[in-house]
Amino acid sequence: MNAVEVIHVSKKIGDKEILNNINMILEHGKIYGFFGRNGSGKTMLFRAVCGLIKPTSGEIKINGKTLHRDISFPESVGVLIESPGFWSHYTGFENLKVLASIKQQISAEDIKKSIERVGLDPEDQRTFKKYSLGMKQRLAIAQAIMEKPDLLVLDEPTNALDEEGVELVREILLEEKERGATILIASHNKDDIEILADEKFQIHEGKLIPFKDQRKDIQ
Numbered sequence: 001m002n003a004v005e006v007i008h009v010s011k012k013i014g015d016k017e018i019l020n021n022i023n024m025i026l027e028h029g030k031i032y033g034f035f036g037r038n039g040s041g042k043t044m045l046f047r048a049v050c051g052l053i054k055p056t057s058g059e060i061k062i063n064g065k066t067l068h069r070d071i072s073f074p075e076s077v078g079v080l081i082e083s084p085g086f087w088s089h090y091t092g093f094e095n096l097k098v099l100a101s102i103k104q105q106i107s108a109e110d111i112k113k114s115i116e117r118v119g120l121d122p123e124d125q126r127t128f129k130k131y132s133l134g135m136k137q138r139l140a141i142a143q144a145i146m147e148k149p150d151l152l153v154l155d156e157p158t159n160a161l162d163e164e165g166v167e168l169v170r171e172i173l174l175e176e177k178e179r180g181a182t183i184l185i186a187s188h189n190k191d192d193i194e195i196l197a198d199e200k201f202q203i204h205e206g207k208l209i210p211f212k213d214q215r216k217d218i219q
């Protein structure tokens with residue numbers, strides 16, 4: 001069974017066709033990279049895959065189950081789309097603990113491991129509001145991976161990170177893939193996509209086009 005199937009998906013808001021007949025089949029244990037100019041529809045596609053918006057037409061299946069019919073959200077998903085709602089007066093650990101308790105039982109040990117994995121200190125007593133942009137981004141990645149999800153949907157996971165942070169996130173994503181996760185990543189950093197992705201897509205004005213074929217035309 002495929003990890004994700006997007007079948008004739010379109011999304012219209014007002015008169016604007018934001019996603020235009022998107023079709024793609026994603027297999028388990030692979031990394032899929034998405035390029036596209038600002039406003040091309042990457043985030044909207046990711047939102048649709050996570051069940052956060054309903055397509056105007058078409059359907060999305062996760063592990064064979066249709067979103068908004070069989071399930072509301074993918075059953076095992078880690079998401080980083082825009083800035084997650086962290087609480088400014090909690091520490092990094094406290095933030096993930098609250099999110100973990102909302103989702104399902106994740107042990108304190110697993111939360112600590114995922115915080116360490118992104119290069120942060122789970123014992124750090126600083127509250128989130130004192131975190132730098134890069135630290136916030138790292139915590140957001142820890143949040144996405146802490147459940148060891150089958151599906152990881154990451155919109156610009158490296159954009160606020162220094163070189164070392166970018167390297168670390170790439171390593172983490174390759175490990176997640178080894179574990180069997182299916183990973184969708186949108187990045188303006190072409191190296192991220194080149195290094196990580198097993199398959200690359202380009203989104204242009206809401207349409208999905210094979211990355212290689214269109215490269216010269218679009219960039």
Ligand SMILES: Nc1ncnc2c1ncn2[C@@H]1O[C@H](COP(=O)(O)OP(=O)(O)OP(=O)(O)O)[C@@H](O)[C@H]1O
Binds near residue numbers: 018038039042044045
């Ligand atoms: N709630 C909304 N209502 C109306 N239009 C929207 C809404 N959300 C997004 N759009 C429009 O949909 C289009 C695609 O937006 P999207 O955020 O998916 O782009 P993107 O490819 O992720 O861009 P970026 O690289 O800047 O993150 C844009 O033209 C945007 O203005």
